[in-house]
Amino acid sequence: MRLVPLALLTTLSLLGGCSIVDVQQDRQPSRAGGDVVTPALKDVERFWLANFGSVADGAKFVPVQGGKFPYSESDPPPACGGQQSSYEPNAFYCPPDDFIAWDAQQLIPELQETYGELLVGFVMAHEYGHAIQARIGPENQPTVVLEQQADCYAGAWLADVLAGKSSAFKNVTPAQLDDTVAGMLSLRDQPGTSAQAEGAHGNAFDRIRALQDGVDEGVTTCAGYRARNLPVTEVPFTTREDAESGGNLAYDEAVSALADDAQKYWQRTFPRLAGQDWADLPIQPFRSGEPPDCPQPDASAEGAAFYCPDGDFVAFDTTRLGPALHERIGDFAIGMLLGDLFARAAQTRRGEPTRTEQGQLVVDCLAGSWTNDLLTRDSKEGLTLSPGDLDEAVQALLAFGRNADGDGPTAFDRIGAFREGTLKGLRACTN
Ligand SMILES: [Zn+2]
Known part of the structure; x- marks a missing residue:
């Protein structure tokens, strides 16, 4: 991510790296040796x-x-x-x-x-x-x-x-x-x-x-x-600094800038989607293994991140999951996680499901619609995407969006839904 402060037009340079390490290692063993x-x-x-x-x-x-x-x-x-x-x-x-x-x-x-x-x-x-x-x-x-x-x-x-x-x-x-x-x-x-x-x-x-x-x-x-x-999304480097640094926003800065941006996006967009105002969505950080009480968490990353429909808040593990995503994938893996959680809240607040296969894909599309906003906005100020960020979103979905129990959409399908929102915006998610 790149964040250009509104007042200080200093360019911070924030390109994501290209690690291929998954947060969860759950690969299939392969038949080694034979000629494939x-x-x-x-x-x-x-x-x-x-x-x-x-x-x-x-x-x-x-x-x-x-x-x-x-x-x-x-x-x-x-x-x-x-x-x-x-x-x-x-x-x-x-x-x-x-x-x-x-x-x-x-x-x-x-x-x-x-x-x-x-x-x-x-x-x-x-x-x-x-x-x-x-x-x-x-x-x-x-x-x-x-x-x-x-x-x-x-x-x-x-x-x-x-x-x-x-x-x-x-x-x-x-x-x-x-x-x-x-x-x-x-x-x-x-x-x-x-x-x-x-x-x-x-x-x-x-x-x-x-x-x-x-x-x-x-x-x-x-x-x-x-x-x-061909819709090519690879965004150019805007400064040499940006090209050379290969950096990301620092973890804390990424979390707060992304959460703030998602909040503003849904304030602008939710009335259009649901005909009602967006109430600020509380975010509860928690220490690994000590999640806040929630009777039926709508989990995004196996309990390490969830939307709580009863309390109408989102929570995520900021001591293990967050830093792991940030370090192994990059700052927009945090964007994908927060985008997913906000989208769950948006779906729930407008009375639509999130836990069905179709509901999950709409969640991913809605997370993509915010990404579309980041991708297409005037890049002179505020938070914008850097080269590598969309790949980080894909990596994040592959890391925490896999269908471990065989019930629900694959990461393959979720990436497709996320891309629809990212390329076409909100309208792609509602028809
Ligand atoms: Zn080739």
Whole structure:
């Protein structure tokens, strides 16, 4: 977050870091060792055999002709376009020679170990997406568009997997899906040749949007990606200081500035939503393990943060949960937490549910609507988003928004609802 005091127009510089550490470690163990890539690529080809025609005027699908190459430091990838590339931990498609290569020594085993096989499948589907681009275009689009289109194509393949059509990935669980999204936060895709400009792939928020576009809309939507129609949320650094610091608001400052801002947002917005005024929502900080009394807490983070409908207040653990979110993810993880709690209060005050699956998704959308306000406001004063903040929100949802007991929406769905509010504002949450 960036906070420019109204009186002192001194720029504090507050960019979130890019840690991928989850607050809760509840990953699925993966089947280590076996070759996941070969069956994944076969399955991606099965998918394109069925779907290529719909984005290529009925043309027949031709699989990659140049081969598929695992590589390592001692066994480097083939030359691409006559240029021998040095070993790098990545995966890439080589347009001039129409081949796909991947680091079987480090990258793929690490992704598989940390995020599971499905992410490995996703990465290969992404690379295959570049092969599709080589076949049908578009040409002359910025790298960020091509990368997100490849994510979108991979998302379309993922929808096929979720529909049970894949022989390589069966019975995908909500946890595997959430792990795959978590993996998007760590992917540093480096296509083909050497260093592309950093950040050209988009932030994780945008890449996950592209993935979910593919899941929800299919390959035709992906094929229509152009610079002019892609909602890119990556916000620029406004000062060099901002770019260099990589910092966050200090914890206490973040909590008070965000709480204050959320309060003001709901004062302005709630009358429009509910036809009544917003009474200040009390926030009760508590020490870990000593929550204030509440007969039926509407929990956001397993008891460490909740809205209390009976007392009409919110409470959160400011000695463990708060600092952990701030330290491991960044200041806007606190924003996500407070946004969620305020949204629960807003839903409850207007007589709508928060504990049903649909109610939870409206809560996330409403938290997003506040984020939309932060994202689109005049940035000359007050609190605004910094680069990294939206990714921090996504990370926070993956950390505390997972569906541990299998009852309720996945983090995957919650991120989607949050993004709707973030991109479209309040109107997206009420229809
Ligand atoms: Zn790529």
